[in-house]
Amino acid sequence: MSRLVTRRTLVTAGLATAAGASGIGAAVHFAGRYGLIPPDHAGILGVGETLTYSTQRLLTSGHSLAREFKRSEISKIAPVNGPAPKDEIYRSLLADGFKDWRLKIEGAIARPANFSLEDLQRLPAESHITLHACEEGWSYIAEWTGVRLSTVLDLVGVRPEARLVAFVPYANPSQSTGVVRVLWDSIDMADALHPQTLLAYGMNGEALPSDHGAPVRLRLARHLGYKNTKYLSQIIVTDRTDYYRKSPGTWYGGI
Amino acid sequence: MRHEPGIAALSNQTREAPRRLLVVRITHWLAVLSVLALLISGIGILVSHPRLYWGETGSVGAPSLIDLPIPFIIGPSVWNRPIHFLAAWILVLAGLAYVVGGSVTRHFSKDLLPAKADLRWNQIVGVISDHLRWKLTSTDKNWSYNVVQRLTYLAVVFALFPAIIWTGLAMSFGVTSVFPILATALGGHQSARTLHFVFVSLLVLFLILHLVMLCLVGFRSHMQAMITGYIPQGRSAG
Numbered sequence: 001m002s003r004l005v006t007r008r009t010l011v012t013a014g015l016a017t018a019a020g021a022s023g024i025g026a027a028v029h030f031a032g033r034y035g036l037i038p039p040d041h042a043g044i045l046g047v048g049e050t051l052t053y054s055t056q057r058l059l060t061s062g063h064s065l066a067r068e069f070k071r072s073e074i075s076k077i078a079p080v081n082g083p084a085p086k087d088e089i090y091r092s093l094l095a096d097g098f099k100d101w102r103l104k105i106e107g108a109i110a111r112p113a114n115f116s117l118e119d120l121q122r123l124p125a126e127s128h129i130t131l132h133a134c135e136e137g138w139s140y141i142a143e144w145t146g147v148r149l150s151t152v153l154d155l156v157g158v159r160p161e162a163r164l165v166a167f168v169p170y171a172n173p174s175q176s177t178g179v180v181r182v183l184w185d186s187i188d189m190a191d192a193l194h195p196q197t198l199l200a201y202g203m204n205g206e207a208l209p210s211d212h213g214a215p216v217r218l219r220l221a222r223h224l225g226y227k228n229t230k231y232l233s234q235i236i237v238t239d240r241t242d243y244y245r246k247s248p249g250t251w252y253g254g255i
Numbered sequence: 256m257r258h259e260p261g262i263a264a265l266s267n268q269t270r271e272a273p274r275r276l277l278v279v280r281i282t283h284w285l286a287v288l289s290v291l292a293l294l295i296s297g298i299g300i301l302v303s304h305p306r307l308y309w310g311e312t313g314s315v316g317a318p319s320l321i322d323l324p325i326p327f328i329i330g331p332s333v334w335n336r337p338i339h340f341l342a343a344w345i346l347v348l349a350g351l352a353y354v355v356g357g358s359v360t361r362h363f364s365k366d367l368l369p370a371k372a373d374l375r376w377n378q379i380v381g382v383i384s385d386h387l388r389w390k391l392t393s394t395d396k397n398w399s400y401n402v403v404q405r406l407t408y409l410a411v412v413f414a415l416f417p418a419i420i421w422t423g424l425a426m427s428f429g430v431t432s433v434f435p436i437l438a439t440a441l442g443g444h445q446s447a448r449t450l451h452f453v454f455v456s457l458l459v460l461f462l463i464l465h466l467v468m469l470c471l472v473g474f475r476s477h478m479q480a481m482i483t484g485y486i487p488q489g490r491s492a493g
Binding site: 044045047048051052056059060064065067069073075076077079131133134135136138139141221222223224248249250254255 | 301304306312315317343426427428435
């Protein structure tokens with residue numbers, strides 16, 4: 001009896017393992033095909049990142065909207081991590097009211113282009129009152145005004161092979177080491193085309209203050225603060241997923 | 256070590272029936288590892304901003320609910336977050352396996368659901384006062400759980416862990432874009448963060464009591480039972 005049970009248990013366990021392995025194989029294939037694998041999927045921490053990202057992408061597949069708030073809920077205090085760049089080019093642009101600033105857009109697009117601040121302000125504007133939270137734990141509510149990133153991407157004609165949109169800021173010395181770095185970051189096409197994703201040039205009814213990323217910052221309502229790249233100088237649309245970020249920490253910030 | 260004929264006869268048969276189910280043992284140790292990683296990384300995240308608020312917003316300069324008496328340590332917090340999430344996935348998946356496995360094996364109804372007769376108030380007070388006077392009860396000796404233990408384990412599994420998961424999810428912008436009520440029902444983003452801290456503090460309190468009781472009732476025999484499923488031959492609790 002016990003031997004029979006053992007054999008049956010063995011066969012069942014073998015079948016279950018085979019089914020499980022092919023199930024995982026099929027899941028990975030499906031996930032890769034439908035854009036459910038984040039670029040930083042490698043390593044032991046990549047397992048958690050992949051589970052979180054793929055689950056959230058399945059949940060949010062219908063362009064779910066971040067919560068919006070009333071004007072009366074706007075916070076009096078809006079803290080910043082890291083002041084405006086010390087970079088000379090940035091300083092002279094700031095001193096000049098960003099008259100000569102241009103946002104360069106290139107990569108996997110049909111029509112590479114340069115946008116001045118006025119060019120962006122002439123495009124249809126939107127305002128969203130949303131929550132901005134730092135991964136450290138603090139948060140504030142503010143009104144952000146700008147043009148939808150999707151509007152700008154439509155103008156330049158994103159090619160179908162595009163996978164990520166990278167945002168390059170002006171160089172800034174590290175707060176702790178003083179080493180000058182360009183901490184660029186990227187987002188996937190689902191976030192790039194999301195209706196609440198703005199190239200923001202206004203905050204709480206005024207021009208975007210320099211500490212908050214003037215002249216233009218990325219505003220992602222469904223992400224933690226660190227993904228909202230400030231002081232934009234360049235946008236690169238890319239079909240690659242092996243270059244995705246030059247900042248410490250993980251890539252997906254919708255957690 | 257004490258010898259009682261009835262218990263000794265029982266333990267001679269232990270090779271036939273393990274005292275702790277396989278699914279309970281595996282998920283218990285997965286929970287130990289993941290909760291340890293969650294606590295360490297969670298403290299790492301907390302110390303980068305050791306203040307708690309109520310409502311949607313809160314920051315230095317804004318009115319706070321609790322200022323924890325620890326300094327702001329910002330350095331390595333970016334790596335605590337992915338460790339926290341990997342461990343959370345292990346805990347949630349182990350928890351699901353435990354709930355499914357515990358239902359199939361009737362672990363909940365046999366081992367954890369208290370008998371109606373035991374649910375009387377004087378019964379519960381009796382168990383607590385026995386333990387406060389360092390008296391082992393019959394349930395300690397025959398390896399089942401007393402009514403206070405049963406109620407505590409049920410509350411931790413079916414109330415405290417779900418509350419910790421809810422308050423954690425309520426801080427996620429991706430999740431609240433689909434289920435905004437997870438945050439609004441709690442009073443907002445910062446309220447969720449504060450409640451996450453409160454519920455985890457309750458869990459830490461439970462873990463301290465759990466470890467103290469483990470040492471009092473017999474560290475080696477209970478560790479062996481939770482690892483191998485069997486208790487040491489010829490031993491009652493101790």
